Amino acid sequence: MNQLVIDTTLERVRAALEAGKVEDALAVLANLHPADRAEAFSDLPRDDQEELLPRLDPEDAAELLEELEDEEAAEAAASLPTAALADVLDEMEPDAAADILGDLPPAQASAALAEMDAEQAEEVRPLLAHADDTAGGLMTPDFFALRRQMTVRQTIDFLRGQEVDHETPYYLYVVDRNDRLIGVVGLRDLIRAAPETLIETIMNREVRSVPVGADQEEVARLMKKYGWLAVPVVDADGKLVGVIRYDDIVHVLEEEATEDLYRLSNVSDGDLTPWSPVRVSVSRRLPWLYVNLVTAFLAAAVVSLFEATIAQVAILAVFQGIVAGQGGNAGTQTLAIMVRGIALGEIELGDAGPVIFKEVSIGLMHGVAVGLAVALGAWLWKGIPILGLIIGLSLVGNMVAAGLAGTLVPLTLKALKLDPALASAVLVTTVTDCVGFGLFLGLATYFLPYLTV
Amino acid sequence: MNQLVIDTTLERVRAALEAGKVEDALAVLANLHPADRAEAFSDLPRDDQEELLPRLDPEDAAELLEELEDEEAAEAAASLPTAALADVLDEMEPDAAADILGDLPPAQASAALAEMDAEQAEEVRPLLAHADDTAGGLMTPDFFALRRQMTVRQTIDFLRGQEVDHETPYYLYVVDRNDRLIGVVGLRDLIRAAPETLIETIMNREVRSVPVGADQEEVARLMKKYGWLAVPVVDADGKLVGVIRYDDIVHVLEEEATEDLYRLSNVSDGDLTPWSPVRVSVSRRLPWLYVNLVTAFLAAAVVSLFEATIAQVAILAVFQGIVAGQGGNAGTQTLAIMVRGIALGEIELGDAGPVIFKEVSIGLMHGVAVGLAVALGAWLWKGIPILGLIIGLSLVGNMVAAGLAGTLVPLTLKALKLDPALASAVLVTTVTDCVGFGLFLGLATYFLPYLTV
Numbered sequence: 001m002n003q004l005v006i007d008t009t010l011e012r013v014r015a016a017l018e019a020g021k022v023e024d025a026l027a028v029l030a031n032l033h034p035a036d037r038a039e040a041f042s043d044l045p046r047d048d049q050e051e052l053l054p055r056l057d058p059e060d061a062a063e064l065l066e067e068l069e070d071e072e073a074a075e076a077a078a079s080l081p082t083a084a085l086a087d088v089l090d091e092m093e094p095d096a097a098a099d100i101l102g103d104l105p106p107a108q109a110s111a112a113l114a115e116m117d118a119e120q121a122e123e124v125r126p127l128l129a130h131a132d133d134t135a136g137g138l139m140t141p142d143f144f145a146l147r148r149q150m151t152v153r154q155t156i157d158f159l160r161g162q163e164v165d166h167e168t169p170y171y172l173y174v175v176d177r178n179d180r181l182i183g184v185v186g187l188r189d190l191i192r193a194a195p196e197t198l199i200e201t202i203m204n205r206e207v208r209s210v211p212v213g214a215d216q217e218e219v220a221r222l223m224k225k226y227g228w229l230a231v232p233v234v235d236a237d238g239k240l241v242g243v244i245r246y247d248d249i250v251h252v253l254e255e256e257a258t259e260d261l262y263r264l265s266n267v268s269d270g271d272l273t274p275w276s277p278v279r280v281s282v283s284r285r286l287p288w289l290y291v292n293l294v295t296a297f298l299a300a301a302v303v304s305l306f307e308a309t310i311a312q313v314a315i316l317a318v319f320q321g322i323v324a325g326q327g328g329n330a331g332t333q334t335l336a337i338m339v340r341g342i343a344l345g346e347i348e349l350g351d352a353g354p355v356i357f358k359e360v361s362i363g364l365m366h367g368v369a370v371g372l373a374v375a376l377g378a379w380l381w382k383g384i385p386i387l388g389l390i391i392g393l394s395l396v397g398n399m400v401a402a403g404l405a406g407t408l409v410p411l412t413l414k415a416l417k418l419d420p421a422l423a424s425a426v427l428v429t430t431v432t433d434c435v436g437f438g439l440f441l442g443l444a445t446y447f448l449p450y451l452t453v
Numbered sequence: 454m455n456q457l458v459i460d461t462t463l464e465r466v467r468a469a470l471e472a473g474k475v476e477d478a479l480a481v482l483a484n485l486h487p488a489d490r491a492e493a494f495s496d497l498p499r500d501d502q503e504e505l506l507p508r509l510d511p512e513d514a515a516e517l518l519e520e521l522e523d524e525e526a527a528e529a530a531a532s533l534p535t536a537a538l539a540d541v542l543d544e545m546e547p548d549a550a551a552d553i554l555g556d557l558p559p560a561q562a563s564a565a566l567a568e569m570d571a572e573q574a575e576e577v578r579p580l581l582a583h584a585d586d587t588a589g590g591l592m593t594p595d596f597f598a599l600r601r602q603m604t605v606r607q608t609i610d611f612l613r614g615q616e617v618d619h620e621t622p623y624y625l626y627v628v629d630r631n632d633r634l635i636g637v638v639g640l641r642d643l644i645r646a647a648p649e650t651l652i653e654t655i656m657n658r659e660v661r662s663v664p665v666g667a668d669q670e671e672v673a674r675l676m677k678k679y680g681w682l683a684v685p686v687v688d689a690d691g692k693l694v695g696v697i698r699y700d701d702i703v704h705v706l707e708e709e710a711t712e713d714l715y716r717l718s719n720v721s722d723g724d725l726t727p728w729s730p731v732r733v734s735v736s737r738r739l740p741w742l743y744v745n746l747v748t749a750f751l752a753a754a755v756v757s758l759f760e761a762t763i764a765q766v767a768i769l770a771v772f773q774g775i776v777a778g779q780g781g782n783a784g785t786q787t788l789a790i791m792v793r794g795i796a797l798g799e800i801e802l803g804d805a806g807p808v809i810f811k812e813v814s815i816g817l818m819h820g821v822a823v824g825l826a827v828a829l830g831a832w833l834w835k836g837i838p839i840l841g842l843i844i845g846l847s848l849v850g851n852m853v854a855a856g857l858a859g860t861l862v863p864l865t866l867k868a869l870k871l872d873p874a875l876a877s878a879v880l881v882t883t884v885t886d887c888v889g890f891g892l893f894l895g896l897a898t899y900f901l902p903y904l905t906v
Contacts, residue, residue, distance in 0.1 A: 033679065035678045035679050035680070039678075156644055159641075159644055159645060160644075160645050170623050170640070170641075170682075187623070187640045187641065187644060188612075188623075188640065190644065191609055191612055191613075191640060191643065191644060192612060192613050224700075224703055224707075225488045225492075226486065226488050227488075227700045229623075229682070229699075246682075246699055246700075246703075247677075247680045247699075249703075250677055250699075250702075250703060250706065253703065253706060253707060253710075254677075254706060254710070254797070257706075257707070257710030257711075257714070258710075258793050258797075260710075260714060261710070261713060261714045261717065261789055261792075261793055262789055262790075262793070264714065264717070264718060264789075265717060265785045265786055265788065265789030266782050266785060266786050266789075267786050267789050267790060272790055273790065273793075273794055273799050274790055274791060274794040274799060274800045274804070274808050274811075275794075275799065275800075278811055278814055278815055278818070281811075281815055282815055282818050282819065282822075285783075285786050285815070285819070286818075286819060286822055286823075288782075288786070289779060289782055289783060289786075289819060289822075289823050290823070290826065292778070292779065292782045293775070293779065293823060293826060293827065296774070296775045296778050296779060297775070297830060299774060299775075299778075300771045300772060300774065300775055303770055303771045303774065304768075304771045307767045307768060307770075307771065308767070310763065310767040310770045311764070311767035314760045314761070314763040314764035314767070314770075315757075315760060316770070317756055317760075317763045317767075317769070317770035317773065318753045318756045318757045318760065319753060320770065320774075321749065321752060321753065321756065321773075321774060321777070321886070321890075322746070322749045322750070322752075322753055324774070325745070325749050325752075325886075326742060326745065326746065326749060329719050329741075329742055329745045330738075330742060332718045332719060333718055333719050333720050333738050333741070333742075335718065336714055336715050336717075336718030336720050337715070337720060337725055337726065337727055338727060339714075340711050340714055340715070340726075341726055341727040341728075344707070344711075346726050346727060346728065347727045347728075351727070355727050358727075358731060358734075361731055362731055362734050362735055362738070365731070365735050365739075366735065366738070366739060366742060369735075369739055369742075370739075370742050370743070370746060373743065373746060374746065377746075377750060433774070433778075437774075
């Protein structure tokens with residue numbers, strides 16, 4: 001659905017609400033695909049949302065919350081009275097219900113859990129123990145487990161008796177008497193096999209699984225690499241405890257990409273959007289500006305060492321920014337390629353040597369190429385050849401520093417098991433600012449007699 | 454497979470090759486999962502790759518090329534003699550074969566196409582007409598089309614007769630006598646239906662499709678939003694011409710995320726990796742450093758206007774970088790959020806007004822908060838209260854400029870149907886550099902009598 005249709009739909013919903021016709025508003029929403037309904041709902045003002053949500057029947061509300069972003073879903077859910085909330089959670093996928101419960105205030109979460117259907121609560125409770133960013137936090141405990149002595153006909157009859165909704169994976173897992181995962185059967189294998197075939201003769205015994213504590217990024221990388229539609233999750237005993245579907249990892253991959261891009265741009269919170277409230281935006285962005293400020297004062301202190309030189313040759317203030325800035329740009333290039341390479345698994349710690357060597361070589365070449373251009377430009381513009389030499393030399397040095405910092409910073413963060421994108425932009429530009437100012441103004445001070453002629 | 458296993462495998466392959474035992478090297482590779490085989494292969498030096506590839510049988514070579522990244526696959530394929538290349542292309546998925554042919558030198562591509570199996574060549578040829586980044590470039594023309602008068606039993610018998618590999622989608626499409634798409638049936642519906650049921654009674658008539666010329670990013674966004682495993686592609690007459698699978702879009706989403714991150718970091722080529730040759734890296738990165746250089750000279754020219762002021766108060770050179778740099782950091786934050794918001798479809802052109810207003814308000818608050826801190830710092834450090842005032846005022850102004858530029862630049866690029874990430878980092882920092890230097894040094898010149906006391 002394109003934005004125009006969504007806008008028209010929103011107008012109709014809001015007009016109906018303003019006229020006090022809540023039923024009409026609900027009818028408009030009910031006609032939409034769940035994904036569109038969620039998109040329209042999330043564009044409504046908060047008070048309209050809170051008016052509509054309790055009027056939806058629990059199934060529709062559950063579907064709506066499942067489609068919303070985690071944070072938004074939790075906020076909407078929090079506005080419901082406990083009994084209504086429990087009814088909605090009962091209708092949700094257990095993993096989605098657990099996500100919401102995890103984001104609610106603890107008191108409200110346990111009250112809702114207590115009022116939920118016992119069977120659903122039992123499925124949801126163990127999920128609450130897993131961190132959001134692990135396999136356990138991503139998985140759904142809703143899956144079909146087969147036994148190997150079943151026939152294809154029995155399996156198909158079994159499937160016919162189940163409520164098969166769009167969340168059902170296309171793989172069926174086979175477990176032994178202790179619920180340990182021993183094989184997998186695809187729906188396609190099932191369709192193609194004769195009815196009396198035993199599951200154990202068509203199941204694939206080389207089934208790959210991930211441990212319940214595996215990092216979500218690792219799981220996403222595996223699923224992407226091997227093209228799996230779903231992957232089973234096992235506990236320490238090899239017991240099948242859940243399944244992660246491909247659409248869960250699409251979300252993870254996007255989340256990680258957003259986080260990397262944000263962190264390299266001094267935005268530390270991956271959940272910020274253009275629509276985050278001003279208060280939230282400022283509280284998440286300002287701290288990073290302050291962190292940058294500390295390093296900016298560090299760079300200023302380097303310049304301050306050479307105040308006496310600048311007082312004699314004010315033109316240095318014109319060019320100091322070019323040396324520092326070009327080093328910063330080159331360092332940012334290296335950093336982007338390193339961070340993305342680490343995220344996509346193209347680069348490991350063991351690769352440090354050749355990669356550092358390569359980036360330093362590139363820095364040297366960039367330094368010579370950019371240094372010559374700036375030296376020439378400065379000479380033509382200001383007519384002082386020695387100024388060109390100083391700029392050229394300091395640019396070469398700063399570009400090499402950029403290559404070193406741009407590789408060493410993310411690799412060191414990775415070695416410390418931290419996110420390579422975290423704070424690395426600040427660290428790299430601190431290096432290029434300080435080295436750039438220091439080299440340029442230091443060389444200028446050294447050559448001062450020739451500059452003041 | 455983790456890096457350690459890959460490293461060990463690589464060592465065994467290379468040891469075998471060095472000992473001249475090509476057969477042993479092939480045997481080691483043959484035992485791996487195709488995705489692992491591709492990973493190991495792509496880590497081998499070029500000459501080892503060229504020794505191994507022609508020795509693989511065409512099916513294995515085809516599988517390998519399908520798993521490699523586009524560029525790498527084309528390079529490896531280009532090293533094969535025409536006849537061998539044609540044999541390998543015959544064994545590939547038509548869309549993958551078309552991707553390789555599109556990346557080969559035209560003469561080699563048409564020679565290979567001429568030697569290919571006639572049937573495969575016929576499937577591949579129309580794909581070559583579609584741009585890589587459109588639905589037509591992503592789709593495979595290999596799909597099962599059903600007719601609505603078929604029964605479930607006939608369909609299952611038909612499927613049993615087909616070679617069903619892992620590329621087969623889990624949806625079966627229904628077409629009319631003119632090959633126009635009229636419905637879709639899931640494998641699950643098929644399993645649950647009675648054998649004599651007609652396809653038309655279980656098919657979903659509200660099948661969504663994308664036009665063959667649709668942008669790949671748009672297709673990826675739709676599939677992600679609605680959780681589709683596959684989407685059918687139709688031509689202008691509504692004729693079903695291909696199918697796009699979910700794993701194709703995972704690749705698209707990653708590609709687009711890499712491109713955005715790179716472009717915001719002054720790297721214009723999304724294909725660069727830490728392993729790109731130095732020559733390629735420099736040729737793709739240096740031009741952007743030169744573009745940045747032009748804008749750096751622009752900012753230097755602004756500083757140059759105030760050389761006389763700096764000559765009198767050298768301390769201004771210490772603080773000018775803080776004003777410009779903090780504006781740049783704030784602008785980069787806004788830009789990152791805008792670019793990602795546009796990429797994820799959270800923001801449209803019609804939203805410009807409120808978003809610009811919001812970012813300018815945030816800029817104002819950031820300006821006051823950072824301005825106060827820097828003013829205080831400068832006063833404490835250098836003991837000149839008026840310097841603090843000048844810094845504070847120019848920071849407020851520059852942060853507002855950052856909010857304006859950070860929103861207007863990507864929105865304008867989007868309105869011009871260009872990539873919002875393209876060149877926007879350069880443009881925004883040019884604005885914050887020039888405004889920062891101009892405001893700060895301009896105010897300093899105005900207040901000069903008070904600074905030189």
